[in-house]
Amino acid sequence: METLQRLTRRQLEVLQAILERETPLRGASLNAIASFLEVTPPSALGHLTILEGAGLVARHRGKSRLSAKGRATLVEYRRHHRVAESLFSHLGLSPREICAAAHEVDLALSHRTIDRVCRAEHHPVVCPHGEPIPPCTNARRDG
Numbered sequence: 001m002e003t004l005q006r007l008t009r010r011q012l013e014v015l016q017a018i019l020e021r022e023t024p025l026r027g028a029s030l031n032a033i034a035s036f037l038e039v040t041p042p043s044a045l046g047h048l049t050i051l052e053g054a055g056l057v058a059r060h061r062g063k064s065r066l067s068a069k070g071r072a073t074l075v076e077y078r079r080h081h082r083v084a085e086s087l088f089s090h091l092g093l094s095p096r097e098i099c100a101a102a103h104e105v106d107l108a109l110s111h112r113t114i115d116r117v118c119r120a121e122h123h124p125v126v127c128p129h130g131e132p133i134p135p136c137t138n139a140r141r142d143g
Contacts, residue, residue, distance in 0.1 A: 002076075002110060002111060003054065003056070003069070003073055003076075004073055004076050004077055004080065004107060004111075005107060005108065005109075005110065006054070007073070007107065009103075009107065010037070010047060011047055011050065011051055012074075012077060012107070013036075013037060014033060014037065014044070014047045014048065014051060014057075015051065015056060015057070015066060015070055015073065015074055016074065017032070017033045017036040017037060018033060018057065018064050018065065018066050018070075019066055019071075019074060020036070021033065021036070022063075022064070022065050022066065026063055027058075027059070027060065027063030027064045027065040028063060028064050028065070029062065029063060029064075030044055030045060030048070030062060030064070033048070033064065048064055051070070054069075055067055055069050055070075056069055056070035056073055057070055075134050076111070076134075077106065077107075078131075078133075078134055079114065079133060079134040079136070080106045080107070080109055080114050081102050081103070081106040081127075082102075082124075082126075082127035082131060082132075082133040082134075083114050083117050083118050083121065083124070083127075083133060084101070084102035084105055084106045084109065084114075084117070085098050085099060085101075085102040085127045085128050085129070086117075086118075086121045086124045086127055086128065086133070087102075087117050087120075087121060088101040088102055089127075089128040095128060095129060098128055099129070111136075114136075115136050118133075118136060123135075
């Protein structure tokens, strides 16, 4: 099972919270992450501990930063979500419904399946909302 498929939606939100709050000089504080998630700091810490164990987050002196693997995982997620949105855009759904439908499946789909959907959709470069779709890696493109 791929890293992305092992994550919960909440753990993905923690990664996004860190990305939005860390700076080149400082990581994101536990309180800032907890506030973003609207949970208590101990609850946020539980998620951070799991993500650190998976190699997605590094913590130092109470601050959290994304690892290279954590950043790559967020790029993979954006690709999965936006390719799924492209697929659902043909169903006559509103933009909000397209996004909701993509959220139902984006974490469950493997890279291989997403790459097949992407090929079937003729490699869209933007999602229905106009956001860029990260390209597949060469290793996956050949698979």
